[in-house]
Amino acid sequence: MTQFGDMRGWIDALRKEGELHQIDAEVDWDCELGTITRRAFGNGDGPALLFSNIKDYNKNTTRCSSMFTGGLSNYSRVAMMFGLPKNASITELVKAARKAYASRVPPVTVKTGPVKENIVKGDDINLYDFPVPKWHRFDGGRYINTMQGSVTRDPVSGRMNVGIYRGMVGKKDTIPVLLWRPQNWGQDMQKYSDKHQEMPVAFVYGWEPSLPFAASSPIPPDVSEYDVMGAIRGAPVELVDCETVPLQVPATAEIVIEGWISNDPATFEMEGPFGEYTGYFGGDQAPKHKVRVTCITHRNNPIMRGTLEGTMPKMLNENSIMSSVQRAALAWNILERSGVPGVTDVHCPPANNGTTLIIQLRQTYRGQAKQAAAAIWGSNAAHLRYKHIWAVDDDIDIHDYGALDWAFAYRCNAAEDDIVFYPGTFGSALDPSTRLKYRNTKLYGTGKWCRVLIDCTVNLDFEPEENYGGERYPPMVRPEKQDWDLVDKRWKEYGFKD
Ligand SMILES: Cc1cc2nc3c(=O)[nH]c(=O)nc-3n(C[C@H](O)[C@H](O)[C@H](O)COP(=O)(O)O)c2cc1C
Numbered sequence: 001m002t003q004f005g006d007m008r009g010w011i012d013a014l015r016k017e018g019e020l021h022q023i024d025a026e027v028d029w030d031c032e033l034g035t036i037t038r039r040a041f042g043n044g045d046g047p048a049l050l051f052s053n054i055k056d057y058n059k060n061t062t063r064c065s066s067m068f069t070g071g072l073s074n075y076s077r078v079a080m081m082f083g084l085p086k087n088a089s090i091t092e093l094v095k096a097a098r099k100a101y102a103s104r105v106p107p108v109t110v111k112t113g114p115v116k117e118n119i120v121k122g123d124d125i126n127l128y129d130f131p132v133p134k135w136h137r138f139d140g141g142r143y144i145n146t147m148q149g150s151v152t153r154d155p156v157s158g159r160m161n162v163g164i165y166r167g168m169v170g171k172k173d174t175i176p177v178l179l180w181r182p183q184n185w186g187q188d189m190q191k192y193s194d195k196h197q198e199m200p201v202a203f204v205y206g207w208e209p210s211l212p213f214a215a216s217s218p219i220p221p222d223v224s225e226y227d228v229m230g231a232i233r234g235a236p237v238e239l240v241d242c243e244t245v246p247l248q249v250p251a252t253a254e255i256v257i258e259g260w261i262s263n264d265p266a267t268f269e270m271e272g273p274f275g276e277y278t279g280y281f282g283g284d285q286a287p288k289h290k291v292r293v294t295c296i297t298h299r300n301n302p303i304m305r306g307t308l309e310g311t312m313p314k315m316l317n318e319n320s321i322m323s324s325v326q327r328a329a330l331a332w333n334i335l336e337r338s339g340v341p342g343v344t345d346v347h348c349p350p351a352n353n354g355t356t357l358i359i360q361l362r363q364t365y366r367g368q369a370k371q372a373a374a375a376i377w378g379s380n381a382a383h384l385r386y387k388h389i390w391a392v393d394d395d396i397d398i399h400d401y402g403a404l405d406w407a408f409a410y411r412c413n414a415a416e417d418d419i420v421f422y423p424g425t426f427g428s429a430l431d432p433s434t435r436l437k438y439r440n441t442k443l444y445g446t447g448k449w450c451r452v453l454i455d456c457t458v459n460l461d462f463e464p465e466e467n468y469g470g471e472r473y474p475p476m477v478r479p480e481k482q483d484w485d486l487v488d489k490r491w492k493e494y495g496f497k498d
Contacts, residue, residue, distance in 0.1 A: 001234030002083040006114075006252035007206040007303060010071060014048050017086070019077055021047040028055045029142070033067070034135035037308040041073050044316035044350060048077065050303075054131040063118075063129040064255070067304045069147070071209050073318045078325055081209040081232065090324065090399060091345055097329035101219065105230025107237040113251025119243060120296040126172045127293065130255070130304050136275035140285050141168035143274055144175060147307040147318065149204040149215040149225070151247050152188045155195070160247065161185060162204070162225035164216040166274055166283075166309075167291065175203075175259070175291040176271035178283055181445040182383045182426060184221050189289075193263035200245035201261055201291055206254030206305040208233060216319065217326045218381040244294040254305065255298040259291040267292075275310040277319050277353045282430035311353055320350040323385075327354030330381045335359070338375035342368060347398040354385035355431075358398045361391055366460040370420060373453040377422055384428045387449050392456045407456035411473075416459055423450040 004010040014020040021040065027033050033051060040046040048070040057065045072078055075093060076086040082096040132142040145167030152161050161184040167177035180186050185201070192199040204211065210232035214225040230236045239248035245258045268287035276282035311320040324347070332346040345360040359372050369391030376386050390404060393411070397403045412418045427449025429439040439447045462472040469475065479487075492498070 001232070002080070003233045003235050004208045006208065006250075007068065007071075007254055007305065010209055011048075011050065011068060011303075013080065014071070014077065017076075017080065019048055019074075019080070020050060022050040022052055024052050026053045026055055026058065027051055029057070029131050029133045030055075031134055031137050033133040034308055037069055037135075038310075038315060041070060041308065041315070041317050043314045044074050044321055046070065046073060048073065051131075057131040064131060064298070064302045064304055066301075067131050067133070067306060068206065069305070069307050070318060071305075072213060072322050073307075073316070074321060075325075077209070078213075078321060081213060083234075090328075090347065093325045094328045094332065094346065097217075097325050098333050100228055100231045101217070101329060101333055103231035104223070104227040105234070105236055107224075107226040107230060107239045107248070109248065110238045110240055110251050113238065113240050114299045115240065115249065115251055115253045115256055115297050117300050118296075118298050118302075120298075121243070121294070125293050125296055127169045127175070127257075128172055132169055132304070133306060135306075135308050136281070136310070138281055139168075139274050140270070140272045141170070143168045144306070145177065145203060146309060147205075147212045147305050149207070149211050150185060151202040151204060151249060152185045152199060153247055154188050154221075155191050155197075157222065159222060160224045160226060161188060161221070162211070162215045162229075164212060167203075168271055168274070170269045170271075170290055173293040174269055175257070175293065176269040176288050177261070177291060178271065178274075179261070179289040180429065180441055182380070187221060189261065189263060198260040198262045198292075200247055201259055202242050202245055202247045202249050203257040203291075204249050204253045205256070206303055207250045207252065211250070212305075212307075212318070213322055213326070216322060218330060218383070221380065242295070243297060253299075254302045255296065257291075257293055258295040258297075259293040261289050261291050263289070275308075276430045277309050277311055277323075278428075278430055278432065279310050279312040279315075280430075280432050282432065284436075311351055313351060316350050320353050323354040324348045324350040327357065327381075327385050331357050331359070331376055331386065334379045334381060335372055335375055340368065340372045340375055342394075343372070344394045345398055348385075349401075355428075356388045356390070357386045358390045358392065358404065360394050360396065360398045361457060362394045363457055363460060368460075369453065369455040369457050373420065373422070373451075377425060377451055383426055383446065384430075386451070387427065387431070388452050388454065390454045390456060393458055396456070404456070408454065411458055412454060412456045413459075416461070418455040418459065420453040420455065421450055422453070425449050425451055427451075
């Protein structure tokens with residue numbers, strides 16, 4: 001557990017560890033910045049990036065001249081966030097995240113902080129003062145909300161939620177957003193609109209890494225992400241009151257945008273498409289909820305925070321790396337809470353952002369994999385993820401695709417109910433493998449998936465066989481220890497190197 005104090009402290013820590021690359025050459029916010037980021041992120045092995053010279057934002061009069069991205073686009077930096085050694089294994093990161101999700105360190109309120117160094121209201125509000133990139137050429141606009149924390153409040157319980165939900169610069173004081181009903185701010189919105197009220201919202205850009213990490217995790221709706229951020233960093237988050245909305249934000253944040261959202265379609269503004277996590281442009285250009293900005297507060301010389309979405313093979317990013325830790329940790333906690341026994345490891349490979357979940361089990365009774373899948377699919381965390389679940393025995397390395405492939409080949413048989421379909425469930429409205437008409441969120445609130453369990457565990461419905469020495473499966477051809485040891489001893493004699 002480590003406290004960095006703010007995003008500047010995090011950037012300093014990254015610089016010291018050789019995890020930061022600063023670009024002082026002039027870079028255009030219009031596609032060039034996004035393309036550099038795409039190339040530099042690589043396959044989850046690139047540095048974090050600080051752009052310090054952005055076209056149109058490099059004059060003395062500029063309100064904001066720099067942009068930070070990639071703070072969590074590799075596993076080493078996720079390890080640093082948790083205070084672990086940089087070479088910690090993915091399973092160790094998943095275990096650290098599990099612990100944080102199950103712990104709570106509530107925030108404290110402070111009177112003021114650096115985020116109040118500048119307070120901008122009324123006609124002075126201009127979102128174009130910030131170097132917001134057009135990340136991809138076919139994005140519907142300049143996406144300002146990519147790695148921010150969107151703070152809302154449940155009007156009944158008072159709980160503050162912090163989530164990452166996309167939004168683009170509309171007019172100089174509006175941010176049209178993607179607001180899905182099953183997400184926590186969608187549920188909050190419903191409660192305000194039942195009372196015919198606008199929903200207050202505050203967007204936080206740039207703080208410690210625990211903010212985007214917790215904000216993009218499906219924490220249970222009754223829990224505030226601020227409590228989980230406190231658990232990740234091992235100390236309460238210090239919050240200040242907003243100026244024009246009844247919400248609180250970290251006192252040392254770089255930039256905060258406050259505003260209100262109406263559920264009245266007459267107020268909607270065009271939003272989308274955006275280069276989405278699936279690697280495709282998603283979420284059509286259509287009228288969507290918009291935030292009416294009422295105030296911006298920011299530090300002196302603020303640093304904008306954003307990120308590049310869109311995962312493709314060998315092109316990973318912050319969402320894919322974070323998801324692979326978050327979604328595995330959450331799934332493991334759900335399995336434990338639901339009483340599924342024998343879970344020994346859980347993994348989400350980064351290329352699919354948690355769409356595929358792999359569970360490693362020590363089975364003791366029939367149907368354990370199906371019990372596990374039912375527990376996962378029944379949870380709110382399954383909304384955008386866990387479309388496909390693999391279950392394997394504990395002798396299969398779930399981080400090795402070759403091992404999974406072998407188990408799929410010889411321990412999975414559709415004729416034995418090892419492939420299970422769960423049709424008609426909620427799902428991601430951005431997944432292009434579902435026909436567009438079934439992803440109409442205005443009509444249905446969410447997307448539609450047929451989920452699949454691929455059970456690659458040895459089938460405990462099989463009878464023990466005399467031919468197999470009383471086991472359900474034949475012995476494996478791996479050499480016996482005595483044979484292996486003999487060959488090991490004589491290996492060099494055969495002319496092999498070590
Ligand atoms: C970079 C990034 C962008 C995201 N964009 C969206 C989005 O546009 N809409 C959305 O509903 N979820 C988006 N997510 C996923 C949500 O942040 C995630 O589902 C989170 O659990 C939402 O918070 P909640 O559980 O409090 O609703 C994004 C995540 C990341 C990391």
